Amino acid sequence: xxxxxxxxxxxxxxxLVLKTLALEPMHGYGISVRxxxxxxxxxxxxxxxxxxxxxxxxxxxxxxxxxxxxxxxRRAKYYTLTQKGRKxxxxxxxxxxxxxxxxxxxxxx
Amino acid sequence: xxxxxxxxxxxxxxxxxxxLFRKEQVDRELDEELRTxxxxxxxxxxxxxxxxxEAARAVRLERGHLEVTKEVVRSAGWESVLEEGGxxxxxxxxxxxxxxxxxxxQTGRTDWAAIAMFYQQLNRIAPTLGMRVGYAAAIAEAEGPxxxxxxxxxxxxxxxxxx
Numbered sequence: 001x002x003x004x005x006x007x008x009x010x011x012x013x014x015x016l017v018l019k020t021l022a023l024e025p026m027h028g029y030g031i032s033v034r035x036x037x038x039x040x041x042x043x044x045x046x047x048x049x050x051x052x053x054x055x056x057x058x059x060x061x062x063x064x065x066x067x068x069x070x071x072x073x074r075r076a077k078y079y080t081l082t083q084k085g086r087k088x089x090x091x092x093x094x095x096x097x098x099x100x101x102x103x104x105x106x107x108x109x
Numbered sequence: 110x111x112x113x114x115x116x117x118x119x120x121x122x123x124x125x126x127x128x129l130f131r132k133e134q135v136d137r138e139l140d141e142e143l144r145t146x147x148x149x150x151x152x153x154x155x156x157x158x159x160x161x162x163e164a165a166r167a168v169r170l171e172r173g174h175l176e177v178t179k180e181v182v183r184s185a186g187w188e189s190v191l192e193e194g195g196x197x198x199x200x201x202x203x204x205x206x207x208x209x210x211x212x213x214x215q216t217g218r219t220d221w222a223a224i225a226m227f228y229q230q231l232n233r234i235a236p237t238l239g240m241r242v243g244y245a246a247a248i249a250e251a252e253g254p255x256x257x258x259x260x261x262x263x264x265x266x267x268x269x270x271x272x
Binding site for chain 2: 027028029032033044045046047048051052055059067074075076077
């Protein structure tokens with residue numbers, strides 16, 4: 001991860017990748033562009049962090065990779081959210097909301 | 110170790126690993142995936158008016174060097190297999206030992222140094238008395254009986270009292 005996004009809380013990158021893939025199947029570059037766009041440029045992913053997260057998620061059965069042709073007639077590995085991945089994303093999103101609210105309450109005290 | 114011997118050890122180890130993890134195919138796919146990633150990122154830069162070289166340099170700076178990325182991802186995958194410490198790591202290593210044991214059918218000899226190396230990993234993630242004795246036997250075959258006995262020495266005698 002680049003300097004800008006080194007503050008990403010441990011484990012949140014996995015959640016962001018899952019969220020991105022919940023919208024539609026995407027290849028590695030597509031995932032990083034989408035995360036950068038959705039964060040309005042706050043997060044810029046370095047390839048190492050991104051592909052480590054992808055590897056981890058695929059190993060845990062949360063995403064599935066499949067080689068397919070791109071619009072430009074290239075071959076790229078497209079990732080899809082699995083059933084297990086969708087469940088994990090739902091849980092993590094809920095948990096994140098709970099924790100973020102709790103942290104906000106503490107900071108505002 | 111002579112050059113010939115260490116090369117043959119390397120080959121055996123490589124063969125064992127391949128059997129286990131289809132390592133080559135995984136590496137090839139990772140290569141292609143990362144190359145495509147970099148090309149896509151470069152093309153985006155070129156659309157913004159950069160030349161090919163300049164685009165490649167900008168992508169390297171922003172997203173990391175391709176070879177470094179490859180190494181980072183590859184080594185993490187490999188360590189996670191060895192260090193997960195759970196059953197699959199153990200069984201995969203046991204399978205590796207079997208695959209080297211089964212090799213004399215093709216080559217007429219057993220590569221004990223390779224077997225010792227797998228036992229060493231196995232001892233690290235699932236240390237049992239049996240593993241340690243297996244490791245000692247492999248070391249004895251590879252490096253001589255003295256070396257094998259040295260592996261057994263640190264075992265406390267009360268640990269084996271009930272055997």
